[in-house]
Amino acid sequence: xxxxxxxxxxxxxxxxxxxxxxxxxxxxxxxxxxxxxxxxxxxxxxxxxxxxxxxxxxxxxxxxxxxxxxxxxxxxxxxxxxxxxxxxxxxxxxxxxxxxxxxxxxxxxxxxxxxxxxxxxxxxxxxxxxxxxxxxxxxxxxxxxxxxxxxxxxxxxxxxxxxxxxxxxxxxxxxxxxx
Numbered sequence: 001x002x003x004x005x006x007x008x009x010x011x012x013x014x015x016x017x018x019x020x021x022x023x024x025x026x027x028x029x030x031x032x033x034x035x036x037x038x039x040x041x042x043x044x045x046x047x048x049x050x051x052x053x054x055x056x057x058x059x060x061x062x063x064x065x066x067x068x069x070x071x072x073x074x075x076x077x078x079x080x081x082x083x084x085x086x087x088x089x090x091x092x093x094x095x096x097x098x099x100x101x102x103x104x105x106x107x108x109x110x111x112x113x114x115x116x117x118x119x120x121x122x123x124x125x126x127x128x129x130x131x132x133x134x135x136x137x138x139x140x141x142x143x144x145x146x147x148x149x150x151x152x153x154x155x156x157x158x159x160x161x162x163x164x165x166x167x168x169x170x171x172x173x174x175x176x177x178x179x
Contacts, residue, residue: 043062044062045061046060047059047063047091049091049093051107051108052107057091059085059086061083061085061086063081063082064083065080065081065082065175066079067080068080069165069167070098076096076130076161077096077098077168078094078130078164078165080095080168081093082176088113089112090111090112090117091111091112091118092111092118092121092122093109094125096108096130108125119173119176122172123169123173125165127165128162131154131158134150134154135147
């Protein structure tokens with residue numbers, strides 16, 4: 001039997017959802033309500049979001065909530081952001097960051113008229129598509145055993161991506177539910 005032990009030190013990284021969410025009902029995050037100056041609150045502003053395979057999206061509005069799945073030792077993670085536009089719409093932003101095997105990151109951005117539609121965008125995202133295969137399929141000298149090792153490694157990365165995304169999505173949706 002093969003056993004892999006993974007040691008992840010406690011206290012080295014912050015929990016998922018390290019960024020303070022901003023309520024749709026109250027324009028001030030918890031730290032602002034606790035006495036931090038109003039200038040530090042999530043004020044309206046102009047945003048330009050990078051999109052994979054498309055032109056950047058520019059809009060004016062405010063950040064509603066942001067959560068990051070970054071943690072020590074993670075080779076790839078997701079960051080979720082939700083913005084409310086000045087026109088009353090919503091912009092959902094899913095960023096895939098970290099070591100993406102030659103990729104410069106992936107940026108999934110969509111606009112919505114309703115908050116519920118934006119939340120469904122986050123829920124419907126398939127994190128498996130964010131994992132890039134590094135299997136050298138053009139290598140004719142690749143043995144079946146080597147191919148099996150590459151495939152097993154890819155399977156582990158897929159599982160880690162899905163698990164990490166589900167964790168950050170859960171924290172994100174929980175924070176949104178509390179608002």
